[in-house]
Every structure is written in C-alpha cells, then in structure tokens.
Amino acid sequence: MLPIIRSGYRQDVYEGDYMEETKQNIFANFGKAVKNEVVDFITTFKEGDWKTRLSYIVMGSGNFLRGQVVRGLVYLLFEALFIWFMFFCEPHGGKYWITMLPSLGQQGPTQEQVVVLGQTVFTKVPHDNSFQILLYGILTLFLIVAFVISWRSSIRQAREAQLIEESGKKLNRLKDDIRSLVDEKFYKTLLALPVLGITVFTVLPIVFMILVAFTNYDGTHDGYMTNLFTWTGWNNFRTMLNMNGGGESYAKVFLGILGWTLIWAFFATFSNYFLGIMVALMINKKGIKLKKLWRTILVLTIAIPQFISLLYVSKMFDKSGIVNGLLIKWGWITEPIGFWTDPLLARIMVIVINIWIGVPYLMLIATGILMNIPADLYESAKIDGASPVQQFFHITMPYMLFITGPYLLTSFTGNMNNFNVIYLLSAGGPTNSAASAASGSVGYTDLLITWLFKITQGAESKYYMASVIGILVFVVVAIITLVVYNLLPSNRNEEDMQ
C-alpha cells in the first residue's frame, strides 16, 4: 500500500467500489477490439484520399493539410522527436538502448593509469552502464508503445477529419480544441499531470524492479563502477523458493518471515478493530461526559508523528529504559527485562504498542459508523427484550462488519506492509542468528517489508533479492485481496442489510 508506507500516517484506502469493477473480465472484449482495429486500419487505407494515406508515413499530415495546423504539427513534432531519439540522439539513442537490452552492457569498468606530475594514480574508468541500459531500455520500449499508439491515433484522426470534411461540416480548429480541453475533454487536462507522475515514478520503477529480479544487480554488480550486471533468468526465484538448501535456506527464512507477517497482520488488524469499536462504544454511550476530552487524548497518537512516539516508546522498554529502571527501583525485578531481546516478548510488544497507535484511528472510524446505525434497530431490539450484549452481537457487530469489510481487508494488507511500526520499534530485532546466517541480518520481528529494506542496505545490498521479495509480497497480497474480497458479506449479499 503505497500511501500508507509513504506517509507514516494511516491513510488507509478504500478499494471497495471498484474492486467490483475489477471482477469483470478484463480480457473479455480484447479479441473483439483487436479485430475492430485491424478492420478499421484497412478500411482507412482503402477509403482514404491521399491526405489520409500520407498520414501513414507522415504523422499528422491528414490534420495538417485539412487546416488543423497545430494538431497536425504536434503529431509531426512527436514523430520527428521519436526518430531523432531512436537513431540520432547522442551519445546513446534509442537504438543503442534496445540493442544493449539483451546483454545489459558489454564492457565493464577498467583500471587505468593516469600520470600526473610523475605520480601514477590508478582510476577506474567506467564504460557501459547496465543500470542505465535497463532503465533507458524500458523507457525506449515505453516510448515505442507510445509512438505506435499515437501513430494509430493520427491515422484515425486523419480518417475522422476526412469524413467530416466529406460530410461538409466544419472541422475543429485550435480554438475549439482548447475549449474542449476545459470542457468535455476536461478530464484529459486534469489527468495529464497525475498520470505522468504515476507513469514515471511508479509504473516505470515497478517494471524496472520486476526485471531486476531476473538479474544479478547488487552492491558488487552495480552495473557501472564495480561490475556490470546481467540477466540470470529465474535463478533468484529458485534460490528464494528452494527448500532443499540445507538447514536454513532462503525458502525457510522466507516462510518463517511470511508466517510472522501474517500473524502480525492478523493480530494488528483485529486487536485494533475490536478494541477500537469498544472504545468508541464507551465514549459514545449516552450519559458519558467529557466525550471530547477522551477523544482528544486518544487522538494524540494520530497527531504526533509516528517516528517520535514509536521511537520514544521503543526506548522506554529498552534494557536501560524507563520501564526497566522503575521496575528495578521499586524492587519488582532485579534483572532488566529484555523486551526487545526476547523473541516472543518482542513480538508481543510490537502488537501491544501497535494497539496504542492504532486504536484511536479505529475509534474515529467506528464513531462515524455507529452514528449511522438506524436507532429503530435498537429500539425494536429493546422491545423484543434483547440485552445490551445481545444488541452488540446481533446489531452492532454485523452492521460494523458489513460496512467495514473492505476497510478490514485493506487494513490487513496495509499492516502486512507496515514498515514504520516494526522498524521504528524493534528494527526487526532481536536478531535471528540462524536465519541471518542464510540471508543477511534477519530478526524475529522482521516483516517481509523490513527484510526487503534490510537486504538493500549495506555493502552487499542484494537488490535482486529485494525485488524477488517485493514480487512475492505482491503475489501474497494480491491473493489475499482477491480471495477475501469475494468472501466479504458486503460483496455477497448487499441486500441483506438494507
């Protein structure tokens, strides 16, 4: 969940409304669309005049020659830029990136002598750059796809312009185009920037990192100054999932961490959920005074940046921290308790402290939902003689579960990737020495996401392993999301609650 990790605040997201749309088969109409495209493509050429046919080679000419000057020029400019980038760009054009992509670079850095004032200095001189080749290779592929799409659209536009001209109507000029960009085509204007940002800063990096899983890109193969990196096929996945690797293979470490990640996500989600609802019920109970005060005190943990509160609490439970200090002072214990050194205790601690951080958030949500439960449900229940406990289990909880089903799901997957709480509290510790021997430093409270982070740190920085983990996290989260979403009551029997 990108937003959650990024902000440190719990901006959980609600995917419900269009998960539904995802359920429709993406590929259903695909074949049909392709067929239509081909047919349209051929008819355009058959029926087009020379202006339209010229657009097959010179993009935008169909528009340009019919008086849509600016639109035609934009297409033409794009085509010119594309050709320049592919073949004439210095020092490396698109052709270079594409041809280098299969090998990710031929010549690694070499040691060369530089003689300065009689003193010989050795310097490393880099040549090919695997990282750039992979990155720009992907970019070039993106660009080629974009080019094909705009080439296709220029042909379609040429045909449209021809048809409009033939029917004797007036063609859209620049002024009309601009007007439509703030009116019926306003969405294009609004989406341009966000979609560009997402493409460059999310889609491209994710594609890149997926590909990195098939290379040996790490600290000693940075593709530039140390060594080039190259394709290794499915090797990394084999290493990660190979169970026969002896005592502590990657697979065992992975399964161990995955297990704890799921346990953590389960407890972190549901402890917060139920406690949050209970607190909300208590605060909102009729006759309870100072509602605002209680709420404000609890909400403090949302307001104060997590790194302060979590780091501080983590130090409170340190061996030389406040808690141990006080317990020793009062004579309750003689030796400091290793809250962060005992594996089981550390795991319990992160779950308990997560309650401190998460309950207020759930309290806010639950408050909002509780207000919306129709009062007549409770009144009729009272008339039927239902006790408050019965009311809670037969009205409040089903209603809450129904409404917050999708939220619970996103919160579960969000907790699986909850970097901040784990890293700031325990930094993944205490160290699991057996697992660490197999695969870098691994601790008992490490989640997959913190493991991923740790693997990218230090001199070794096995980026390829990090990206394998990232892909596996995606697979796990996607499976959970798909399976659970189809089981949700709000998805199955929407009519029941209404």
Next chain:
Amino acid sequence: MADKGKRILGMKAKNTIGNTAIYIILTLMSIVWLIPFVCIVLQSFRTESTHQVGYIVPTAPGLDNYKNLFVASRSVATDEYLITVGDEKAKAKSEAKIAKQAAVAAAKAEAMKKALEAAGRTGESSNETVVAKITSQSTGRVLCIGDTAEFAITAEGHNLTYQWQYLDPAEPLIDASLLDPAEAKLARQLSFTQSEDAEAAEEEGAEAGSEDAAAAEGTEEASETAEPEETEYDTIFVSDTISTVSLVPNWQNIDGAASNSLQVPVTEANDGFSYRCVVSGNYPLKTEFVGWYTNTFIMALIVAVLQTIIVLCMSYTLSRFRFKMRKPLMKLMLILGLFPGMLTMIILYRVLKDMGLTMANAVPGLILVYIASSGMGYYISKGFFDTIPMSLDEAARVDGATRAQVLWNIILPLSKPIVIYTILTAFMGPWGDFVFAKFISFNNSEGMNVAVGLYKWLSKDMINDRYTMFCAGGVVVAIPVTILFMCLQKYYVEGVTGGSVKG
C-alpha cells in the same frame, strides 16, 4: 406507580455503575495513552549529562536541550601543531621537502578530483560556513631556537572567543575524573564538533582525501598531526552513576592569549609541545536540527499544495467523468498499489542521484517522489465527490458552464472538508516519512528530514549524548503538527469516517 419509579431508579443505579466502570476504563486508558508523552516532555528538560535513559524526572530542569537544538554554542578545537626544535640544516631540508610535498599534494588533489568527477561524485559540496583553521607561518617547518612560531586562526561566527592551549609531552595525559564539570562539558561538546567536522570532511571528498594522503606521507618533522581526535574525547562522561576513569590529553591553557593569533618563541623548553586553539562561539542556524526542521517544513508546505492539487484532479476526474480509459486506469492503480512502495525506492535513488537530487539536495528529490505518485491516493476524496449529486453539475452545464467552471465554482466550494483533509494529510506526510527520506538523504545530514535526523541521534554511538536532545527535538516537532491537527481534527474525522462508511 411506586413500583415503576423503583424500577427506573434501579436502572439508573445500574446505569451509574456501568458508567462508573466506563469512566474508570477511560481514565486508565487516557493515563496509558499520555504516559509516554508526559515522559518525553519531562525528559526533554533534563540537563544532567547522564546518558542513563531510565531517569524521567529532571533534578535540575533547564532549557539546555532546546537551546542546543537551535543555537549551537560550539567549541571548535583546531588542528594541533607540534613544535620540534631542530638545527639549521634540518630546517633547510624540511623547507625544500615541504615545497615538493605541496606540489605533489596539489597534483594529487587535481587527479583525485578528476577521477571523482568521472565517477560523478562531485557536486555535493558542504556549505558549512563555520570554519576554524589554524594558519601558521611556521606550519610544517622545522623550527630552530630563536625562531618565533606564529599561529593565526580564522573562524567565522558570532561572539567568538579564543583559548590557546598547549600539550606538554612530558605529562600528556590526565585522569578524566579530575576535570571539573565545566571542563568536562567542554570536552563533551568538543566530541560533538569533532564528529560533525569529520562528517564535513568526508563530504569534501577530494580535498580531504588529498590532505590525508599528504599527511600520511609527511616526514617526521611535518607538524600536522592527523590523529583521530574524536575517539579520545568520547570517553569523557561525568555521569551521576558511573564514574569513568579514563585518560584524556592534558591540555593546558595559555593565560592571556585570547586573540586569534599566538606567537610562541621557540626555546628548548617547548621542544615537542603541541599547540592548539579552542574557538567557542554561537552559530545560530547552523545546528543540524534547524536544517532538518527547515527541510521538513519546506517539503511539507510544497507537498501540501501540489499533492492536494494532484489528488483533487485525479479524484474529481474519476468521480465525474466517464471515459474509455477510466476503468483500466483504476484497475492499474489498484494493482500498482499492491506492490510494496519501498521497492521503487532502489531505482528512484539511483535516478535521483544521477540527477544530483540526493544527499545534500535531497529536499527537491523527496518532494518529487512524494508528489509524483500521489495521484494513487485518490480513494477517499473520490468517495467524497461521489456523494455530491450529479444533478448539480448537470444543472450548471445546462446553464452553459464549462466543466472547468463547474469544478471551480460549484464542486470546490462544496468540497471544503475534503480539501482540508487532503491538505492536512499531505502536510503531515513529510513529518512522519522515514523510509523514503532515509533512502534519499543517504546519511547526509544536510538532506535529512526530522524523522531520519532524530533517528540518527538514537543510534548506538550517539544515544548517550543526544537522548535528551532527541526528546526536546521530538517535542519541538510534535507541537506545531499536533496543534494543527487538533485545529483541523473535525475535517480529519470527516475524511476518515466518510471514506470508511463509503466502504
């Protein structure tokens, strides 16, 4: 009648018991919720030099930690200069040698710089303006009896005071516990500045490297000593509980020498003496913390504006328009959202590094990262826009308003809560971000945000000195953010609950 009254009374009594239980639970919860915050505030006022984390209540409360956050009252110990008395022959020889060394060092520095430039590692210069550097006419030279060793120091800052000191080779070390507390504190501050200077030196890269090389090659007579001073002072901690017995250099003050230059007649008596100068003064706006704070604040402001615009564009479009790519786009973003975002960090770091937007320049790089994919977080505000009836749009469209006018004149005024919610969360984001900031600032103090900076203070080798300052820093960070949050709490709650009720 009476019976009914009794029943009501009974119920009331029962209710009161229930309510009392709730009050007790809520009070206990509030105490648990508040304890860490009370503790952090209390500890931020501790002035004792103890590094024991376990003490809560300050015995001598003071604002030292807060002051240290903003105003660095720094003492800079400069390089040490050794006077070695030699004869005239040695003097001439050393002079020739020094000239040669200087030429070689310059050439090396040039070559190193070129190599580094080839590697693309330059362009990360430190803008450290607090400089204290001894320049001496007699530097690096063998001195003879009768010569005068002249030291001069150039330092920038406010209210500077100079204290010249010498180290007698006959009694070089002293038990640290014998120092008086004030002096111990100075030594402690020295260790801070030393480490900061070390960082600055690392950043300078090329230059520092060549200097070190020159020093390492230097002859016995070379007066510059490039000793790792930091380690020496690190042992000085006069704490309440542990009395550390450790030996530190026995620097003696030279009385009456309080200007920025010192002249020492070379005699047989001071053969082998080291001289140094301790410069103390205030350098406001030079503390790390102020840098982190400004970084974070700038990021928060810019991100709040740009991210809000992007999120609103995205969510409004997806809520109001029906176009061909709408569903594929939403599906794509849903799938992208399932990838751990941290994964993208590895490549973004390399790309931003190539653009020169990491380390010291991490702020623009981070802003770019924060806002670029913020379109993905449109869920909540889209849910809000969905609740505004389409009939409003349609009515305006019938009256001849364009889509842009509808957004600007009709939808936005109605969307005040969600706009404020978006601004608030976007503003709070950079204050709490840890991973991305850590990645991109890459251990460079200049590019850090408060989270990464303060996390650094809790690292194993710094926590002893900086723990109470961390508390103070945390309070300083938390207060404005918390006040803002509390003021806009209403909108936050609306956003959060609105989103979840939407489901």
